Amino acid sequence: MTEHQPTPAVRMIGIVKRFPGVVANDHVDFEALPGEVHSLLGENGAGKSTLMNILSGLYTPDEGEIYLFGRPVVLRSPRDAITHGIGMVHQHFMLVEMHTVAENMVLGLNKPRFILNLREIEREVEQLSAQYGLHVDPRARIWQLSVGEQQRVEILKMLYRGARILILDEPTAVLTPQEVDDLFATLRKMTTEGKTIIFISHKLEEVMAISDRITVLRGGKVVATVRKAETSPAELAKMMVGREVLFRVEKEEREPGEVVLEVSGLCANNDKGLPALKNVSFTIREGEILGVAGVAGNGQRELAEVLTGLRKATAGTVTVLECDVTNCSPRKIIGEKVGHVPEDRLGMGLVPNLPVSDNVIMKTYKERPISAGPFLNGGAIGRFARRLVEQFNIATPSVQTPVRLLSGGNLQKTLLAREISISPRLMIAMHPTRGLDVGATEAVRRLLLEQRKQGAALLLISEDLDELLELADRILVLYEGEVQGIVPAKDADVGAIGLMMAGVKPGAPAATETERRPA
Ligand SMILES: Nc1ncnc2c1ncn2[C@@H]1O[C@H](COP(=O)(O)OP(=O)(O)O)[C@@H](O)[C@H]1O
Ligand SMILES: [Mg+2]
Structure with missing residues (x-):
């Protein structure tokens, strides 16, 4: 570091935070300067959110000290933190849905002035919006806004409250590529004004x-703090994971075979009884991966549920290998060799309190040698489970371990092991790598490609456009329950897909920011 380094905006020294059974932050030292974007990078569970929840006053550290602009502080609550100029935008927003954008600026501040001065607040919000390119209507109610807009409101709220240090926890997960670009432009604007961004x-x-x-965190400890200009993705990945990582999984050229899944004119409602899928049609062939892109909440979940028998279609048909399975039970659909990797691994996917062995036989327990007449064959179950654990490289103390004790990556491998063990002709996978670390992500992607190689048809629903571009043969974009377009993944234009994700049909003239946003 140079001699003329400014006083750090944030200095955290020797931070320790323990949760039952885990040291989430283990003597972490962290500092961020005024005017910099300082990223906290790490795999799932590395301790990033915990560290920043401490800085934003949500958690109290067990040990350690915090200095802001050179002064020691004790942060007892988020309100405490904001009076010190620290604002955090959480992964799950904390806005009040029924209130307007302007009202949300002051809710919880205990300032009676807000009723009186709402017009004034609206003007201030408009001014901040313009200053930072955070476009949002101050009079809109939160529930009327898209997720991207809600995030802008969260950021505005922190700016309104005087944040000089802004923390964003995985902010891009809910954004389209264009919204990510806009967010980054906003963040850069803030740093030119001397604000500190922790990303x-x-x-x-x-x-x-x-x-x-x-700053890279691994297992609750700081691995290193590096300058962006002096590092590379490969070095960062190695620091994150603790070993070398291969980035690209090899996808073989493959001619798709016969049609496995045919979806025609499919309609379905969401949990509120409103249309979630509108006249959706597509096919997937043997040895083909169809990726489904879209911002969360545009019908992806309902599509996966209808295809696996968990939700009723209100119109249209679903045909698997020429067998009409529209509105059939999940068991009947599994019988057609349809594998399912659900969004919710623990809960819908696996039974948390049952051992690995019972979880992996759930779809094969009626078959020999696992079942012998009315009884299950304990020895065969154990052998079957041990074979899968080995084959799929599942890190578990034993096959008797309840799956709830496994890490996210090993849960996902367990689930995939079970689904692949039925030799699926069609596999429906929803966010199969979400929240997984780099190593587990790589393993899961390889398994999916292996299924493609074996001739399975795969429907891959993902919010990670890079993942879709890497794995899929074609990409279908869902927007508000409608197919916006289906494009080949090879040489796909990310910008064009991003626009489709934002509701612009391919070929339509480029819309302005305001036109693009849903009403
Ligand atoms: N409120 C909590 N209660 C118990 N354990 C927690 C809590 N928050 C985080 N943890 C645990 O602390 C570790 C670090 O979690 P977290 O800070 O959320 O990681 P990251 O944000 O890097 O994914 C994980 O093992 C997680 O399970
Ligand atoms: Mg986190």
Whole structure:
């Protein structure tokens, strides 16, 4: 570091935070300067959110000290933190849905003036919006806004409250590529004014794009703090994971075979009884991966549920290998060799309190040698489970271990092991790598490609456009329950897909920001 380094905006020294059974932060030292974007990079569970929840006053550290602009502080609550100029935008927003944008600026501040001065607040919000390019209507109610807009409101709220240090926890997960670009422009604007941005992410490309410096956390400890200009994605990945990582999984050229899944004119409602899928049609062939892109909440979940028998279609048909399975039970659909990797691994996917062995036989327990007449064959179950554990490289103390004790990556491998063990002709996978670390992500992607190689048809629903571009043969974009377009993944134009994700049909003239946003 140079001699003329300014006083750090944030200095955290020797931070320790323990949760039952885990040291989430283990003597962490962290500092961020005024005017820098400092990323906190690490795999899931590395301790990033915990560290920043401490800085934003949500958690109290067990040990350690915090200095802001050179002065020691004790942060007892988020309100405490904001009076010190620290604002955090959480992964799950904390806005009040029924209130307007302007009202949300002051809710919880205990300032009676807000009723009186709402017009004044609206003007201030408009001014901040313009200053930072955070476009949002101050009079809109939160529930009327898209997720991207809600995030802008969260950021505005922190700015309104005088944040000089802004923490964003995995902010891009809910954004389209264009919204990510806009967010990054806003963050850069803030740093030119001397604000400090702490950007939490596990995505290397993003971190390389936005950061001045990067602190890598692994297993609750700091691995290193590096300058962006002096590092590379490969080095960062190695620090994150603790070993070399291969980035690209090899996808073989493959001619798709016969049609496995045919979806025609499919309609379905969401949990509120409103249309979630509108006249959706597509096919997937043997040895083909169809990726489904879209911002969360545009019908992806309902599509996966209808295809696996968990939700009723209100119109249209679903045909698997020429067998009409529209509105059939999940068991009947599994019988057609349809594998399912659900969004919610623990809960819908696996039974948390049952051992690995019972979890992996759930779809094969009626078959020999696992079942012998009315009884299950304990020895055969154990052998079957041990074979899968070995084959899929599942890190578990034994096959008797309840799955709830496994890490996210090993849960996902367990689930995939079970689904693949039925030799699926069609596999429906929803966010199969979400929240997984780099190593587990790589393993899961390889398994999916292996299924493609074996001739399975795969429907891959993902919010990670890079993942879709890497794995899929074609990409279908869902927007508000409608197919916006289906494009080949090879040589796909990310910008064009991003526009489709924002509701612009391909070929339509480029819309302005306001036109693009849903009413
Ligand atoms: N409120 C909590 N209660 C218990 N354990 C927690 C809590 N918050 C985080 N942890 C644990 O602390 C570790 C670090 O978690 P977290 O800070 O959320 O990681 P990251 O944000 O890097 O994914 C994990 O093992 C997680 O399970
Ligand atoms: Mg986190």
